[in-house]
Amino acid sequence: MTTTTGRAPALWPDVSAVPASRLRGALARRLFLRAVRRLPLTVELPGGERLGTGGPVMRVRRPGDFHRRLGASGLIGFGEAYMAGDWEAGDADDADDLVAVLTVMAERLTTLVPPALQRLRRLAVRRMPGDELGAEEDTRRNVHRHYDLSNELFAEFLDETMTYSAALFDGPASWATLADAQRAKIDRLLDQARVGPGTRLLEIGTGWGELALRAASRGAAVTTVTLSQEQWALATARAADAGLSDRVEILLADYREVGGSYDAIVSVEMIEAVGARYWPVYFRALEELLAPGGRIAIQAITMPHDRMLATLDTHTWVQKYIFPGGMLPSVRAVEENLGNLRVVDRLSLREDYAETLRLWRERYLERVHAIGALGFDEVFHRMWTLYLAYSEAGFRSRYLDVWQFTLGREA
Known part of the structure; x- marks a missing residue:
C-alpha cells in the first residue's frame, strides 16, 4: 500500500472533509460536554478551559471540527477526528495517555449517551455495507x-x-x-x-x-x-x-x-x-x-x-x-x-x-x-x-x- 503524507483527500476522504452540519455538531457538543464533566478525565479545550474530574488528559485542538465529526457519525467520527488531529491525548499525543483515555470511555460506554437518545441509536448510526x-x-x-x-x-x-x-x-x-x-x-x-x-x-x-x-x-x-x-x-x-x-x-x-x-x-x-x-x-x-x-x-x-x-x-x-x-x-x-x-x-x-x-x-x-x-x-x-x-x-x-x-x- 502506497500513501502520501498529509490528509490526502483521495486516500482519506472522510478525514480530509469536515461534515457540514452545524446542527448535529451543536447537539454533539452539548452531549460531549455533558458526558465528560463527570468522567475521571482531564479534557482540555483551546483557551485553557478544563473539564472532567481529573485523570488522563484528552486535548481537543479543534472543537468545531471534532463536534461536527462526532455529530455526523458518532464513534466513527470520534476516530476520524483523532486521525485528523482534532484531538489528542497527553501533552504530546502520548500513547499511554491515549490508552488511559480510551479505557475510561470503554468502561462507561453504555452510560455516556442518555438513555432516551440510546433508544434512537438505530435511527442515527450507519448500517454495515452489504x-x-x-x-x-x-x-x-x-x-x-x-x-x-x-x-x-x-x-x-x-x-x-x-x-x-x-x-x-x-x-x-x-x-x-x-x-x-x-x-x-x-x-x-x-x-x-x-x-x-x-x-x-x-x-x-x-x-x-x-x-x-x-x-x-x-x-x-x-x-x-x-x-x-x-x-x-x-x-x-x-x-x-x-x-x-x-x-x-x-x-x-x-x-x-x-x-x-x-x-x-x-x-x-x-x-x-x-x-x-x-x-x-x-x-x-x-x-x-x-x-x-x-x-x-x-x-x-x-x-x-x-x-x-x-x-x-x-x-x-x-x-x-x-x-x-x-x-x-x-x-x-x-x-x-x-x-x-x-x-x-x-x-x-x-x-x-x-x-x-x-x-x-x-x-x-x-x-x-x-x-x-x-x-x-x-x-x-x-x-x-x-x-x-x-x-x-x-x-x-x-x-x-x-x-x-x-x-x-x-x-
Whole structure:
C-alpha cells in the first residue's frame, strides 16, 4: 500500500472533509460536554478551559471540527477526528495517555449517551455495507484490505514468530519474551486439540504460518487455509526454509471450500472475520470436517452479549478502517451456534491480550520511521496507533475478552 503524507483527500476522504452540519455538531457538543464533566478525565479545550474530574488528559485542538465529526457519525467520527488531529491525548499525543483515555470511555460506554437518545441509536448510526456481511467474495476482499497491507508492516511490530493474536504469558512480560509467550499460546491450543505424530490437522486461518510449523514439528500432517495472498506467500516460504513443506499444505482458499476429514482443527482469532450471519455456517463446517473422536481448539475475541446485539447491524470505526466485515461474537453467541459440538474446556486470555497489545504498540511506535519509509503516511500512523490503543483499552476495561475454547462432539 502506497500513501502520501498529509490528509490526502483521495486516500482519506472522510478525514480530509469536515461534515457540514452545524446542527448535529451543536447537539454533539452539548452531549460531549455533558458526558465528560463527570468522567475521571482531564479534557482540555483551546483557551485553557478544563473539564472532567481529573485523570488522563484528552486535548481537543479543534472543537468545531471534532463536534461536527462526532455529530455526523458518532464513534466513527470520534476516530476520524483523532486521525485528523482534532484531538489528542497527553501533552504530546502520548500513547499511554491515549490508552488511559480510551479505557475510561470503554468502561462507561453504555452510560455516556442518555438513555432516551440510546433508544434512537438505530435511527442515527450507519448500517454495515452489504458487501461486508461475510459472503465468500466479500470475505476475500475484506481479508485483502487488512492482511495484505504489507508483510513488512506487520514484521515491524510483531515478534519473530509473526503471530498476530493474543499471547499467553506465565509471568512478567517484556518484548524479549513475547515470542515465547506466543509459542506458549500455540502449544496450548495444539495440546487441547491433541495434536501429535500422525495427527491430520486442519488450521483455518494460517496467519504467517507459525502454528502450522509448530504442529508439523510435532509430526502432524497439516492443511492450513488463508485468503491472504501475502500471508500465503510468506508462510509457504517459511515452511520451505524449515524443511517442512512435505508436512504443511497451505491453501489459498475459503474455509467453506475445504473438504476431507481431520483429527484436529485449530482456528485462531478467525471467527471475528466470519460475519454474524455466517457463524452457524462456520461451526457446521467445523463439525463436518472433524473426524470421529477429534477435537477442535479455537481462540475467539468476544464482547458482552447485550453490546453484541446492539451493534450487530451497525458500521463501526474498526470495520470502516481496520477490519471490514468484522464482528465479535459473545460467549453466548458462540455457545448458541455450536450445533452438535460442545465446549469441553475454556480459558480467558483477557489480561494476556492487553499485555500483547501494549508490546505491539510500543514496538510500532519505536519503528514508526521505518514504517513511514514503507510508504505509510501520517494519517495511517494515527489510525494504526488509535487501533492498537483502542484494542488494548477494550481488554483493560474488561469490555472485551478473548477465549480459548476446546470443542468436541456431543456424546
